[in-house]
Amino acid sequence: MGVPVISSIGRKIFGTRNDRLVKRYMRLVDQVSSYETDTRVLTDEQLRAKTIEFRKRIDDGESATDLMPEVFAVAREAMDRAVGIRNIFNPIHEFDPSVLDGAARQLFDETKATIDATEPLAPEKELLGNVDPVPAWLFVDIPPALYEAIRELHPHSKPPFRARPFDVQIIGAVVLYEGRIAEMKTGEGKTIQRKSGV
Numbered sequence: 769m770g771v772p773v774i775s776s777i778g779r780k781i782f783g784t785r786n787d788r789l790v791k792r793y794m795r796l797v798d799q800v801s802s803y804e805t806d807t808r809v810l811t812d813e814q815l816r817a818k819t820i821e822f823r824k825r826i827d828d829g830e831s832a833t834d835l836m837p838e839v840f841a842v843a844r845e846a847m848d849r850a851v852g853i854r855n856i857f858n859p860i861h862e863f864d865p866s867v868l869d870g871a872a873r874q875l876f877d878e879t880k881a882t883i884d885a886t887e888p889l890a891p892e893k894e895l896l897g898n899v900d901p902v903p904a905w906l907f908v909d910i911p912p913a914l915y916e917a918i919r920e921l922h923p924h925s926k927p928p929f930r931a932r933p934f935d936v937q938i939i940g941a942v943v944l945y946e947g948r949i950a951e952m953k954t955g956e957g958k959t960i961q962r963k964s965g966v
Contacts, residue, residue: 793939796837800938803841808916812849812909818842840941844933849910852931853918857883857905861928872917883908 891898
């Protein structure tokens with residue numbers, strides 16, 4: 769008879785196993801978010817180079833689990849850029865650049881000129897897996913300041929111009945990384961996780 773009382777008191781003091789897991793995941797999300805400011809200022813090239821850096825750090829003995837917050841911060845930023853913000857140059861979305869202020873509009877025009885002058889790339893090397901030639905708007909580097917200007921215009925993660933993974937999506941990805949099953953409700957971003965390969 770004494771065990772249920774101790775168990776009940778233990779749950780009140782320490783929380784259930786689920787409570788402890790949620791707290792751990794929330795701490796991890798906070799760690800991921802702590803890298804966001806530094807990650808957002810990286811150029812597209814610097815962001816891509818992070819993959820090489822992470823591999824080297826693991827080869828040098830750093831634990832993949834210890835790297836997880838930084839890796840997920842980079843993945844979150846890459847997702848927002850590649851699946852969201854970059855769509856300002858996708859012709860099907862007809863983004864109106866007149867909504868940008870002077871400096872951002874100039875960056876938009878300069879980047880658009882580069883895109884227009886760049887030939888599509890064959891689906892090989894890092895573009896392997898594509899069927900058709902890849903249009904320039906999908907790979908030409910975009911200045912970080914232009915990404916920030918679009919974030920100001922579209923502060924919420926909502927397609928087509930934003931695709932920043934929500935905290936619950938980061939938690940879902942961590943759960944899957946740990947080899948567990950993650951149940952997510954409708955509207956919490958399961959589709960975007962499948963598309964991003966998370």
